[in-house]
Amino acid sequence: MKRHLLSAGDLTRDDAELILSTAAELRELADRPIKKLPALRGRTVVNLFFEDSTRTRISFEAAAKRLSADVINFAAKGSSLSKGESLKDTALTLEAMGADAVVVRHGASGAPHRLANSGWVRSSVVNAGDGTHEHPTQALLDAFTMSRHLGTGPKGSLDGRRIAIVGDVLHSRVARSNALLLHTLGAEVTLVAPPTLFPVGVESWPVEISYDLDAVIPKADAVMMLRVQRERMSGGFFPTAREYSRRYGLDGRRMATLQDHTIVMHPGPMVRGMEITADVADADRSVIVEQVTNGVAVRMAVLYLLLGGSEPAVGGEE
Amino acid sequence: MPAHPQHVPDSPTSGPLASADISRVVLDDSDITRALTRIAHEILERNKGAADLVLLGIPTRGVPLAERIAARIAAVEGDDVPVGSLDVTMYRDDLRMKPARALLPTQIPASGIDGRTVVLVDDVLFSGRTIRAALDALNDIGRPRAVQLAVLVDRGHRELPIRADFVGKNLPTSLVETVKVSLAGVDEVDAVTIQGPAGGEVTA
Incomplete structure (x- = not known):
């Protein structure tokens, strides 16, 4: 059973409070000399951004790196997407590369949901903003x-x-x-x-x-x-x-x-x-400005709770 | 019939095994108090005083133990020893084998740990894996001059080359038993109990 973070509405109060309390612990990391934890060593997080973004992409990248995950950044500009590749073929490529989580931003509402539920990828999908729909x-x-x-x-x-x-x-x-x-x-x-x-x-x-x-x-x-x-x-x-x-x-x-x-x-x-x-x-x-700092801690919490264990601790059902 | 005798004794023993798990108290509140007082004195003796000491409890129950030891050191020496907590969840070697676990507080005293003697405090020393994780976690926080380990109970069955410097009680146990430490503040009363199948202590 694979779990994703697609909508803020999928989170129960317990899920949300677990993410927030985890983020509170991870927030302290920003004050330490070594801002790194080993929890996601050997896991791969792909940032798949079909829309421009500065703070969200950087925030997810920092979060994944502080948890020792390998990060692959994938922006629509300068990739095969600008040559007309479909979301499905991009997804299959990511799957073949063994991504454990895909953080996706897309201009179309529902694109992360499609990615998560189509069976194209086995990784956890985190919605980083889809159209005018959600940004959990x-x-x-x-x-x-x-x-x-x-x-x-x-x-x-x-x-x-x-x-x-x-x-x-x-x-x-x-x-x-x-x-x-x-x-x-x-x-x-x-x-x-x-x-x-x-x-x-x-x-x-x-x-x-x-x-x-x-x-x-x-x-x-x-x-x-x-x-x-x-x-x-x-x-x-x-x-x-x-x-x-x-x-x-x-x-x-x-x-x-x-x-x-x-x-x-x-x-x-x-x-x-x-x-x-x-x-x-x-x-x-x-x-x-504090919102930006907190963003890294919260995204670390989400990635940790989705990928850190043998099965995710939060998120909506597949 | 001759083929069955092995099966016959099985049924009467499996009944009591399942139903009559016994729980016995091995340390009560005054035993725990005395053990912690002794540990506090041993820490002072080993380190020739309380200068440069930092006590770090491993959550959950290592933290109140560290606080109690610090209170006793303060009563003896008059010095306040910095006390903190060190969560090792993200450093555990079995992190990937269970669902992601909630993190517990890590609070490093403002004075830091660099160049100081850190005494890790935990309730039960068993496989040693928690302590290995704690040593890794310490590595990311600073460089102590020395690291020592104080535990309330050492139940044996180590899986790593780790030993405690200060032990409240050595408690030989069987692997089928569980040792439960209760501490007022986290739990209702102070007690160390062993839970296990009837006759479990015989195999210890």
Whole structure:
């Protein structure tokens, strides 16, 4: 039985808490002189990136290397994919090379699911972002960061914490994965966006929705700003960038209405001046840089729990 | 009939074997207290004091043992000895043979271990594999001047050339028995018990 991490929704609360507590131990590694553990010696992790990415790919690469795995980076540009090779043939190549885990980012929603369930590969598949669908490790690192700042009790529980996720929900895989995971962990999520940037069917998500940022953020414990994904937009979703910033951007004036303990998050890459102003991004309550550091620890935890033992300790069924 | 006698005694013995697993206490709370006090004194004697000592407990039960030993050293010498914990999960040689296990805390005292004498503390010394993993883990953290090993119980059956420097109690056991250490704080009471089939101690 092979297991994968395809969706944040596949994780039970126990799974998610195991990943977060494992990440908490692995986070300490960053402070040691030798940032390396032998757990995945001799295992091969392939980073299969069909879409551009800086922080996610580097983060997965660092995570795998710190666990002593061999890492093969595979970017669509400059590979046979640009010559027209299909996902299936790429997958068969990886299988022939003996990959133990494939970390896949793809522009098409569902591509990691296809890879995991087609029978093409025997390796564990980790979704590193598929289209506008999901990005489960980002949600895990966000939850981990929140837990460190807002968590209560020995396990850093997020029960009852109010999280506002603001911006381009329609195109955001981060928003969907976060909504699912944070709900699993007991937090109350409110999505804030203009009506045009909510996906169809958002009513069925386990969240509140709002069009009014000023009404939501004074009650929030964490405010997560999302980038407006212009590259995925074909039509006019809002009149002008300036109007969007004024109604849905986080600026110094809005930041002043936050509670003292409230943290500001952003999955990156940020567009300063659009969804977030520079003074907010660089404020003390901004944990955006810490999110990146935590990303390595969380991805180490995921890789360790999927590959470290004889069978995975977490994740959805095949 | 003559062909069957071997089978006949089997059935009466397998009954009690399965049902009557016995559990006997070999160390009670005062025995454990005395053993730890002696270990604390032996550590001080061997190292000529508490200077440069670091106690690292191996989770779970090595950690409260290390804390208790440190408290006794502090009572005798007046010096506070740094105490930490060292999780060896990722260094185990059987990591690949079981489902991935949850990690336990590793807390290295802020003063570090470089150039110091590290005393590893664990509850039971058995195959020696945990200690081998601990030595590998230490290697990634720093370079101690010396590493010593203190255990509450040495039950024998070593599979690696490893021995303890300080032993609470040598406990000859059979491989079919299990030794269970309970410590207040982690468990309800202080006790060391042997669990095994009736008559198990005869084979020890």
